[in-house]
Amino acid sequence: DDLLICVRVLACRPARRIRSSCSPLRYVMLLALALLFLLLAAAFSALLWRNRQPAFESARRFAAVGSTVDGVECVEMLNSSALAYIPPSPEEIGLVYVPGALVEHAAYAPLCSAIARRSGCVVVLLRVPLRMSALGWPFTSLGCRRVAAAIAALPNVKTWAVGGHSMGGGTACSFVAANPRKVAGVCLHGSLAWIDLRAQQETLCSLAVRGSCDGLLTTAMFDANPARLPNLTAVIIDGGNHAGYGHYGPQRFPLPDGERTISLEAQQAQVSDATATWLQNLRKAQQ
Incomplete structure (x- = not known):
């Protein structure tokens, strides 16, 4: 006891x-x-909710599943998590494109369709959770998983590039750094390379595009990209701004964007041309 x-x-x-x-x-x-x-x-x-960016109505027809615009078909994939833009005779190279933070994915449908048409490559436009794939963990991780799922869903595509607009480019860099053997190119539209990718000097090619009137990606920030991106092709769109990669705007968060001095159509044409040319050169380099 x-x-x-x-x-x-x-x-x-x-x-x-x-x-x-x-x-x-x-x-x-x-x-x-x-x-x-x-x-x-x-x-x-x-x-964040107040600063979400919806797509213009001008983008809707390019995002309509089953539609064909200028010979490029829009196909839904990954249980509505992505749209694939398939040209008439697709090459064995593809681009996975990550939207900018807070921007509706449909805003990038016209650009992705144009890149597919001009390059002959398959372009996959992701629909990211809560439009926040690049706002840090866990959103970046979710975005990277969707990039991996898109690549796995299209085994006929032998060579892949990953890219995105603004903070979506950050997600692309994160994926490339974690999966160096899966990707041959990284494409940044109005974006800064968050991660140093120079360790992939022998296997990775890079594209960085900036509008001269971009109010978010400054000239100094853009000029820092060569120190982090191997085999870089840098393109300046004279008169282009930050929002001009998509059909949305004006952009006022987190900083006010600059005013375009060219039309949205002109900026989109120059961006799609530069990206398509880079993809074609990437395909030739892989042969």
Whole structure:
């Protein structure tokens, strides 16, 4: 009996210490911190929601599943998580394209369709979760998994490039860094290389495009890309801005964009031409 009493006393002592250490003041402080965190998270979520960018109506016909525009067919894949743009006689090379943060994926449908038509390559436009594939973990991880799924779903495509607009280019760089043997090229539209990819000097080619009126990607930021991207082709679109890679805008978050001095159609034509030429050269380099 005495032994049982001693065991019960010893078992109760840690609980008494915990209860004595959790004073009412500490409970109040923990509750206040939790409420502050929830308020900040709610405010940040509201800020992102308010700055979402819908696609222009001009982009809708290019994003219509089953449609064919200028000979390029739009096909749904990955359980509605992506659109594939397939030209009449596709080459064995493809591009997976990641939208910019907060921008509706359909805004990039005209550009992806034009790249497919001009290059003869399959272009896969991802539909990313909550439009936030590039806003840090876990969203970047989700975006990278969808890139991998798109590549796996099209085994007939032998050579792949991965690219994107703005922060979508960051997701592309993250995927390339983690999967160096799966990708032959990385394509950045109005984007900065977040990761140093020079270790892939022997196997990776790069394309970086910037509009001269881009209000988010400054000249200094763009000029830093050669220090991180191997075998780089750099293209400047005279008069182009940050939002001109997609059919959306104007862009005011996180910084106000510059004003285009050329039409949206002119910027899209120059971007698609530069990207298609780069893809064709990438295909030739792989032969």
